[in-house]
Amino acid sequence: MRLLAAALLALGPAVATAADVFAFPATAQTFERDVATATRVLRDAQVLRGQYEQEKRLKGVPRPLKAEGDFLFARGRGIAWMTRKPFESELVITTTDIIQREGGRVSMRLSAAQQPSVRVVADVFAAVFALDFDALAARFKLYSRTVPGGWELGLRPHDGQGGALRQIVVSGGKHVQRVRVSDTNGDETAIRLRNTVVANKPATAEELKRFTP
């Protein structure tokens, strides 16, 4: 009996981890198979538009910090992330720059040449939205599985390269619906994307204007 108990104890963590996506290392094949429902939709997508809600939990702070707004993903251009609440602020992430606007005025502009972190953020955002296996695999160890109604992806930084980032879990159906970011110090950020509309036509001129400072 004691032997059995010991065996169960030893198995315990394995059983527990089997419950999350990080038990399923992904290859290019399994990745494509698992997220096929989304990549089929995203393959021809030029523009994704939708709303988001963000909830950040800082370790040692009881009250979560909530934000919401809308987003625009334009293939080849980048992502415009418009925060509406608790204050208005727009962050535009292109492949080479990050531009921040307050009330329509550029309040900060960082280029990838000045700041390596700009490129990391730009790459990861674009890769997550497009579910680009190669781009993700360049920065992360990948895990994937199907779950009822959709799929789940696990992203862990390659050894010693994540800085404060511990892991990211992305889940969805026809497109990305949830992103959960966990930092090594215990901070958690959960982002929910809602009412995502996929368009196969390029972004409008008005929308593209947002990607230039």
Add this chain to the structure above:
Amino acid sequence: MSGLGQRFGLWLAAMVALALVYGFGVHGRMRVETDLLAMLPQVERDALVESAVRALSDATGRRTLFLAGAPDAARARAAAEDLAARLRDSGAFSAVTLRIALDDGALDALYGTRRAALLSGTHRAWLREGAAARLGDDALRALYTPSGWLRARPFAEDPLNLYGDFLAQLLPAAGKVHLQDSLLVAPSPQGPYVLVAAETAATAFTLAGNARLEQVIAESIAGTEQAHAGAEVLCSGVVRYAAAAAASGTAEIATFGSISTAAIVLLVLLTFRGPRPLLLTLTSLAVGALAALTACHFLFDRVHLITLVFGSTLTGVAVDYSIHYFADQFRQRGEWDPRATLHHVGPAILVGMLATALGYLALVLLPFPGLRQMAVFSIVGIGAACATVLLAYPFLANRRAAAHRPAALALSAQLARIGTPKVSSGSALAALVAALAFTAFGLSRLVFVDDVRALQSTPEWLKAEDARVRELLGGGQDTRFFLIEGPDAEALLQAEERLREGLDALVARGALGGYQAVSRALPSLARQRENHAWLAAQVYSADGVLARTLADAGYAEPDIRARLQAFPREAPGLTPDEWLASSVSAPLRNQWLAAEGLAHGRGVASVVSLAGVNDLAALQALAQQDGVTFVDRVARISQVMQRFRKLAGAGLAAAFAVVTGALMLRYGAAGGARLIVAPLGGAMLTLATLGAAGVEANLFNVLALLLVLGMGVDYAVFMREGRGARSTVIMAIVLAGLMTLLSFGLLALSTTPFIRSLGLTVVLGVTFTFLLALLASGGDNAALARPPGHPR
């Protein structure tokens, strides 16, 4: 005759000693310098500036950059890894860097513990203006928007990103290169390129070492490109320039040397017939070359490649003495006694050698390392060759009758007639006027260009590849920089910080791409104290921006109080010694010149390096501040070239004056004036020809004229002294002149521009001088009719 034997014995003993010294001390040990700039005189008036330049160029000289590119990131990475492995396995490099590990541990050990006194430039500006609230605004945006992901440290550790922003500004301005998965990647339309940096332990000194390094580089590149389809590897580094210079230099030495030697063999066989004159001539040349190499090896730390190229044509000058010696056999019919010849031509040979050596000696006196080496090589070489002729020939040459009249003698007889004036004085006057008009026209068109380009010669493919690498990397470090000095480290850092205010303004308006300065990573103690005071008053006070931000984020009151109380009351000073001891300082250490400054009794010094200079005048204006020098090495080199050119011009004029005076003392005012006509006219016509042909002149053309003066006086004196056997003398001069023309003509084909300048000028100068000497001495033919003993 025992005197001859003794002299020969002396020569033989010297030869044995020379052979032993060369065999054991020089052969295979000679260190060869291939850096053209090493030939230049000390460019900077200031020894400290000079050693700063040296420290920086040593660092860049050891580094070779590779870019491994492929259509996609994965293949580029694989190619770069393969390339790095090949370079490491070769053992030719002391370090090969592919992955850049940002050592957070070392950063935190140095800066993390002292963050209460550190601020980025941006945050300092905010606090100076009392705009601390902006820190709070930024912090809230980081909590509610994705801008938080840009921060180096999590919110809990660094809520206002004060430490994170300080760390971020430490990253060098990287141009187009960015860090991706610990690799440095340069994007391009053809796909990404991954950077691999390789460093050699020391600058390569031997020709073999250079060649091996270039071979390793070429093999590693070829192997990588073969193993990875679609991959391209580019390479840039000083080492490649050295290898290219070595390769072209070695090729020139081989070509020039063998053409000169072949010409000498042909000439000696045709003119003097028989194996003995040939063997003796070659012996004298070999002795000259060995002695010259040995002397340079022991006199100079490194022998410059250019010296060897120049020296490979020395045979053309050194063979003169053999020619004069053997030509004596045609002076009269009947048996030739080589011992007696010594009395006939010995003094003339000795005087000729000394005159030429004096010409070279002028170059030794200039503080110009490259020219000094060439001059020493030449003086020792011709001296040894001359000694062989004078000491060994009388003993070894065979006694025999000149059985033939060489073709050269017949030719010379024709030439000898040129000088005899048959032309009317009217047409002579016309020719003189034409020559003067041409000289005036040419001299008026003469342009001097004192550009450093006169020194450089780089193969086009290498330049193109270098340009490619620079373009992909988005520019590189500029050759210009600021040198900062101070009595101690603290004063130095404060001076640097004052300068940086000006530099930051230039960067902001695009006049400057960026700069690297020690004080950015190591603020002065005064600045650290100021930072600490501002942080205490505006950030960590009870009603400061930190407390407000933490409260906004929802932190509990005791948590906030604990954080405020943890702020140290005293600034935790970061000292230069602590900074230097940390691995964090490695990228900037070669800009910190404490030791160099102290070595010159000047306190401490540092370098602020620049990138993307767009407004030179604005930068120079910043050097008005005390203890700050703007160093523009390329401009300084050109200035120095100009200074030396003017100096050499004055020296040339002085040399003409001295020689004229000496000639007048010996031959009388009219005779001396007549003798100087040839060298002086030759020099003028040479410069005029360069001007008329639109060839830009420089320092080296002027220096070449010094050599022409030495040889020209020689011709004139030989013709004057040898009036008794005019055709024989002319033959010897013609043959000697031909060899000089050949050897310097070869130099005119060199790939090195300034060697070309030397060669071209000497060829023109010797030709003009010879023809003028022939014309000017013609009038003397009348003297042949005079009885012997007629006063000269």
